[in-house]
Every structure is written in C-alpha cells, then in structure tokens.
Amino acid sequence: MLGVIADDFTGASDIASFLTENGLKTVQMNGVPTQPLNEQVDAIVISLKSRSNPVQQAVQQSLQALDWLKTQGCEQFYFKYCSTFDSTAKGNIGPVTDALLEALGETFTVISPALPVNGRTIFNGYLFVGEQLLNESGMRNHPITPMKDANLIRLMDAQAQGKTGLVAYADVSQGANQVKARLTELQQQGYRYAVVDAVDNSQLATLAEAITDLKLVTGGSGLGAYMAARLSGGQTGKNAFAPTSTRGKTVILSGSCSLMTNQQVEYYQQYAASYWLDVAQTLNNPNYVEELYQWVVKHLDDEFAPMVYATVPAEKLAQIQQQFGAEKASHAIEQAFAKLAQKLKDYGVTHFITAGGETSSIVVQQLGFQGFHIGKQIAPGVPWLKAIEQPIFLALKSGNFGCKDFFRFAQGMAV
Ligand SMILES: Nc1ncnc2c1ncn2[C@@H]1O[C@H](COP(=O)(O)OP(=O)(O)O)[C@@H](O)[C@H]1O
Numbered sequence: 001m002l003g004v005i006a007d008d009f010t011g012a013s014d015i016a017s018f019l020t021e022n023g024l025k026t027v028q029m030n031g032v033p034t035q036p037l038n039e040q041v042d043a044i045v046i047s048l049k050s051r052s053n054p055v056q057q058a059v060q061q062s063l064q065a066l067d068w069l070k071t072q073g074c075e076q077f078y079f080k081y082c083s084t085f086d087s088t089a090k091g092n093i094g095p096v097t098d099a100l101l102e103a104l105g106e107t108f109t110v111i112s113p114a115l116p117v118n119g120r121t122i123f124n125g126y127l128f129v130g131e132q133l134l135n136e137s138g139m140r141n142h143p144i145t146p147m148k149d150a151n152l153i154r155l156m157d158a159q160a161q162g163k164t165g166l167v168a169y170a171d172v173s174q175g176a177n178q179v180k181a182r183l184t185e186l187q188q189q190g191y192r193y194a195v196v197d198a199v200d201n202s203q204l205a206t207l208a209e210a211i212t213d214l215k216l217v218t219g220g221s222g223l224g225a226y227m228a229a230r231l232s233g234g235q236t237g238k239n240a241f242a243p244t245s246t247r248g249k250t251v252i253l254s255g256s257c258s259l260m261t262n263q264q265v266e267y268y269q270q271y272a273a274s275y276w277l278d279v280a281q282t283l284n285n286p287n288y289v290e291e292l293y294q295w296v297v298k299h300l301d302d303e304f305a306p307m308v309y310a311t312v313p314a315e316k317l318a319q320i321q322q323q324f325g326a327e328k329a330s331h332a333i334e335q336a337f338a339k340l341a342q343k344l345k346d347y348g349v350t351h352f353i354t355a356g357g358e359t360s361s362i363v364v365q366q367l368g369f370q371g372f373h374i375g376k377q378i379a380p381g382v383p384w385l386k387a388i389e390q391p392i393f394l395a396l397k398s399g400n401f402g403c404k405d406f407f408r409f410a411q412g413m414a415v
C-alpha cells in the first residue's frame with residue numbers, strides 16, 4: 001500500500017485524483033487520523049496544512065502522518081508538495097524530507113515536482129511553468145511563498161541538510177536502467193537527493209520504473225500518477241465514486257491570488273453573483289462574516305453558485321500586504337473563509353468549490369470531515385471529493401489549475 005503525506009489539501013486531492021485515475025483505490029484523510037481506517041484501499045493520502053507552517057510543526061505533523069501510515073500497512077511513502085515547489089529558502093520541503101528519510105532509516109530520495117499535463121517541467125534542474133522559468137512565472141508574486149529562483153538544486157541546498165545532485169535529461173531519456181545507475185552513482189558520491197529532469201510524461205514513466213525500491217519518494221502528483229499506473233498494472237478510472245445527478249446548494253470560496261484564479265474569477269463574474277472579501281472589513285468589522293453569510297444565502301438559488309473571493313491581481317495584493325502586513329492579511333482572510341464555510345454548511349450548503357491551497361486547507365479543517373472518497377476529475381489534478389461521513393461534496397482547486405471556465409464547468413458536472 002502507498003502512503004502519501006501531502007503538505008496542503010489541494011495538493012492532497014490532486015495526487016489522490018491521479019492515483020484514483022491510474023487504478024488505485026484511494027482515500028484522502030483530513031489530517032492525521034486517530035483511528036485505524038476501516039476500509040480496504042490501495043493508497044492513503046494524508047492532507048496536512050504544513051506548507052507554510054513553522055518548520056518544527058511541519059516536521060512533527062509529517063512524522064505523525066508517517067507513523068500512522070505505517071500502522072495501516074503502507075510500505076512505500078510519498079511526500080507530495082507543489083508542482084511549483086512553493087517553498088523558499090526558509091521552506092519546509094527540505095526539513096520534512098530529511099525527517100522522513102531519517103525516520104525510515106533511509107539516506108536517499110528523488111525530487112520530482114514535474115507535472116507536464118499542467119505545464120510543470122524540469123530541465124537541467126530548472127523548474128518551468130509553461131514556457132517560463134518558475135521565477136519568471138506568476139509564482140514570483142505568490143502571497144506566501146514568492147518563488148525567486150527556479151533552480152531546484154539551489155532551492156534544496158538552501159533548506160535541506162544534504163547535497164542535491166541532478167539526473168539530467170540525457171540520462172533519463174536512455175531509460176530506467178540508466179536512471180537507476182545514475183541514482184546509485186549520486187548516492188555513492190554522497191548526495192542525499194536527486195532532482196530528476198522531466199520534460200514530458202515519458203520521463204516520469206521512466207522514473208517511476210527506476211524507483212520501485214525507493215522507500216521514500218518526493219514530488220508532485222505527476223510522478224505519483226506513474227507510480228500508481230505501475231502498482232495497479234495499468235488499470236484506469238474504475239475507482240472514482242459513482243456520480244449522482246443532483247446538484248445541491250453550492251458556494252464558491254476563492255482565496256487564491258494566482259494568475260489563473262484571477263482569470264477564473266473575472267470570467268465567472270459574468271455569470272454569477274460575486275462578493276469581494278475585503279481585508280479591512282475582516283479586521284475591523286465583527287459582523288462581517290455574518291454579512292457575507294447573509295449575502296451568500298440570498299443567492300443560493302441563483303442559476304450559478306454565488307462566489308465570495310479575496311482573489312486580487314499582484315499589484316493590488318502588494319498594496320494590501322503593505323498596508324496590513326502579509327501574514328496578518330492572509331490569516332484574517334483564511335479565518336473569514338473558515339467561519340463562513342462553517343455557517344454555510346450548518347445552513348445546508350452541500351457543495352463547496354474552493355480555490356487556493358491554504359484557503360482550501362483551512363476550509364476543510366474547519367468543516368472537520370474525517371476524509372474523502374475521490375470522484376471524477378473536473379480538470380487535471382482537481383477531482384470532486386465526497387466526505388466519508390455524509391453526502392457533502394468539495395472541489396479543492398489548486399491556485400493555478402483548471403481552465404478559465406472552471407467554476408461553471410465544475411457545477412455542470414454530475415457529482
Ligand atoms: N486580497 C488578499 N490580500 C492579502 N492576502 C490574500 C488576499 N487574497 C488571498 N490572500 C491570501 O493569500 C494566500 C493564498 O494562498 P492559497 O490559498 O494557497 O492560494 P494559491 O493556491 O494560489 O497558492 C492565502 O493565505 C490567502 O488568505
């Protein structure tokens with residue numbers, strides 16, 4: 001059984017979806033469970049909100065997740081982080097990887113954030129988003145983890161204990177045996193991690209073949225998909241939960257400021273009622289969440305679901321962060337979304353579409369379900385989820401995922 005530790009909730013549903021699509025019966029848990037899982041699955045994904053936590057907390061939560069996964073019988077482990085790495089010099093990917101390696105008694109792993117289907121590729125150790133280097137993409141303006149460097153080796157060197165080497169495209173293109181040989185060579189030379197180039201899916205398939213014996217693998221959902229395909233023997237699809245035809249009361253909560261989410265929000269405003277969540281109000285108006293709630297309730301029977309959004313373009317974000325402080329602003333917004341989601345669930349909203357990793361994480365933590373079964377993909381890496389304990393459905397959209405019409409398209413699907 002494969003055990004996955006994901007550093008945020010959108011990332012968790014992203015990889016859970018690719019595992020499901022590639023033939024593994026998968027369940028996504030909300031945090032580290034306190035009880036054993038009482039169903040038979042091929043993969044368990046634990047969602048943490050550890051990407052932007054203090055390092056010690058992230059390490060501790062990840063180790064707890066590892067312990068629980070071991071008790072459930074998992075034998076191979078995957079640390080899932082963002083396909084845009086989302087981790088600056090002070091980030092948690094290095095320290096968490098080090099702690100997991102140590103806890104497993106291992107000394108080596110791979111670093112593979114590549115997700116070619118969504119334009120994330122690696123060449124000569126540099127991460128690209130579409131045609132741009134990571135640090136030239138919209139990720140340079142990320143509200144919490146602004147990515148100023150695209151070189152994965154430097155990024156790892158800045159935050160991890162060991163040295164990072166490269167398995168370059170020229171080696172990967174020669175196949176799994178050459179990748180294995182190169183990984184062994186790097187290990188012998190004292191490297192602890194290897195960034196592996198992947199410019200398209202075939203290199204991820206090669207890498208998956210080369211790392212079957214690796215106890216800990218780290219990366220995005222792209223490599224996970226190919227590991228799943230190997231583990232399931234190439235089965236596809238049949239494990240997603242069966243859709244029903246009803247669409248219940250739906251709300252969209254968007255806290256991502258990515259370029260894609262900005263486009264999605266702007267596009268959706270042509271079709272549905274929307275309300276901008278104002279940071280100043282979240283800080284100064286104790287009645288604000290109630291006002292947002294009343295507004296949403298008024299629009300729940302509209303043709304398209306109402307949307308509350310904090311999403312702003314980069315210049316406006318910089319202005320807000322300067323005025324209120326980045327941390328204070330994002331904390332206030334996240335808390336407002338969490339409280340609003342809770343009130344809406346209590347009211348009877350059954351379908352939540354959330355945009356943004358931190359935003360989705362806080363909303364799901366607040367709603368407090370034990371975990372989720374995985375449904376059909378709305379877009380690559382964004383499935384519908386169904387809470388284990390009741391028919392409540394969520395779509396957790398990673399900041400940069402989905403096309404312009406994502407919000408309308410998601411509502412048009414039978415879940
Ligand atoms: N208008 C805004 N002003 C300041 N911070 C914001 C604003 N809108 C969103 N944020 C914060 O930015 C962060 C966005 O992160 P996240 O939800 O992970 O989105 P993404 O998936 O695009 O990274 C959240 O903490 C959110 O609260």
Ligand SMILES: O=C(O)[C@@H](O)C(=O)COP(=O)(O)O
Binds near residue numbers: 014015357399
């Ligand atoms: O790997 C990815 O790109 C996503 O699964 C992910 O982690 C995205 O994070 P957010 O953009 O913060 O949602």
